[in-house]
Amino acid sequence: MLLTLTAFIVALGLLVTFHEFGHYWVARRCGVRVLRFSVGFGPVLLRRQDRHGTEWALSAIPLGGYVKMLDDAPAGADEAMRRAAFNNQPLSRRVAVVAAGPIANLLLAALIFTVLNLWGTQQPLAILGAPAANTPAALAGIQAGDTLAAVDGQAVASWPQARWQLLGPITAGGQVDLALVGPRQDTRHLTLNLRSQLPDSEGIDPLAEAGLILQSAQPQVGELTPGGAAQAAGLQPDDIILAVDGQPQASVQDLVQTIQQHPEQPLILSVQRQFARFDLTITPAVVLEANQPIGRIGAQIMAYRPMVLVRLGPLDSLWTGLSNTLDMSLFSVRMMGQMIMGAVSWRNISGPVTIAEYAGQTARIGLEAYLRFLALISISIGVLNLLPIPMLDGGHLLFYLIEALRGGRPVPEQVRDHATRLGMSLVLALMFLALFNDFSRLFR
Known part of the structure; x- marks a missing residue:
């Protein structure tokens, strides 16, 4: 729980502060007077004023931050202060300052992806599992063990890359060309005929619905018990168990269950050791567990x-x-x-509870997963803030577009006030819906 909360606070604080820094950085370069840059909200804990008159503050609630600019010059202000007021800036500069926040979030995501690509990441190969009957993958002839090499001519090196290349064609529907490498290194090309398959709030994977699934992890021999059945049969650490008595073992659980069900009964294991494949005969020893005899081979x-x-x-x-x-x-x-058209359920909208849950999960997996999570949330913040909803950055940009179309005449203040109240109501409704969805997932 503590890790989840910490990961969430760090993520939200970092991404919102970076967003506000985008506003600040461009505002300073446009000559706008910035009164305060606060990391966090609420009571100020620490403060310092720089030579430009900006107060840098650390506040008590670490859920983001804010930038306070000089919107209008006070009565009796000199010409320099009037020029430094935000509302006195040319339209192009106001647009630049407002757009800088969302753009900063998008640039941060691109930077994270760039660093991860340079750093290098271990990713699973795109080895496909057996597709379900009558799915597009099964009808096209995809078989278990096929490795996906390219999607529509775009080479893919791993399953995450393959998923991303496939997501667009699957959500749009139509045909997609795949290059596959079979278990015997034979290359073939197939065409999938796909219907539009949109993400579902119930967690249904559109790729899995099309029959495209990653092959399950295979059972691999770890540490051996000296004198155990596995050592006696000739098994070695890192051997991969492909089948038992000719039956494929799709997972560790399948293999363990098969062994436990055959105490003192010879089993033929199909083994892969590096590039060689061969069979071994092993007889599990019998042990009592809850007064029931089960088989054990003495191997992790x-x-x-x-x-x-x-x-x-x-x-x-x-x-x-x-x-x-x-x-x-x-x-x-x-x-x-x-969502607006009704083709995707509004239950897909997630709020802070779901985001915190994913923050904790990715933090437990490791730094790479957490950084990818930060990039995705940063993109979400950037895109959300660019929506043309009054009160968001996109709403301000909409007002500026109307101002430009009106020949430089601003939108009347009364219209702006009504639109802002409407935008606030819409944002609050979306926040309520997101929280409702969060708690619905928790208690269902």
């Missing part, structure tokens, strides 16, 4: 999944980071449009 059984190190050069890392950010941003906008 672990889950093995083939992995590949995905690492890109500097230019490729930067290009991939920018491309991923753009693709995910467009995908988010498309999903929002599908």
Whole structure:
């Protein structure tokens, strides 16, 4: 619980503060007077004023931050202060300052992706499991053990890359060309005919619905018990168990259950050791567990999944980071449009409880997973703030667009006030819906 809360506070604090820093950085370069930059909200704990007159503050509630600018010059102000007021800036500068926050979030996501690509990450190979009957993958002829090598001519090195390349075609529907490498290293090309399959609030994976699933982790021999049945049969650490008596063992649980059900009964294990495949005969020893005889072979059984190190050069890392950010941003906008049209359930909207849960889960997995989580949430914050809803940055940009179309005449203040109240009501309604969805998931 403590890790989940800490990971959530760090994520939200970092991303919102970075958003506000985008506003601050551009405002300073546009000559706008910034009165305060606060990390956190509420009572100020520490403060310092720089030579430009900006107060830098650390506040008590670490859930983000804010930038306070000089909106209007006070009565009797000199010309320099009047020029430094935000509302006296040319339209282009006001647009730049407002847009800088969401853009900062998108650039942060691209930077995280770029660093991860340079750093290199271990990712599972795109080895496919057996597709369910009558799914598009099964009808196209995909078989268990096929490795996905390319999607629509775009090479993929790992399952995460394959998922991302497939997500667009699957949500849009239509045909997608796949290049596959079989277990015997034979290459073939198949065409999948897909219907539009949108993400579902119940957790249904659109790729799995199309029959595209990652092969389960295979059972692998770990540490051996000296003098045990496994050692006597000739098993060695790192051996992979493919089948027992000709029956494939899809998971560690399947293998352990098979062994336990056959005490003192010879079993033929199909084993892969590096590039060699052969059979061994093993007879599990009998032990009593809850007064019931079960089989044991005296070996640790672990889950093995083939992995590949995905690492890109500097230019490729930067290009991939920018491309991923753009693709995910467009995908988010498309999903929002599908919600408005009713094609995607509003139950997909998540609030702080779900975000905190994912923050904790990714933090437990490791730094790489947590950084990817930060990038995704940063994209969400950037896209959300660009929506043309009054009170959000996108709402201000909408007012500026109308001002430009009106020949430089601002939107009447009364219209802005009504629109802002409407926008606030909409944002509050979305927040309530997100919290309702969060608690619905917790208690169902």
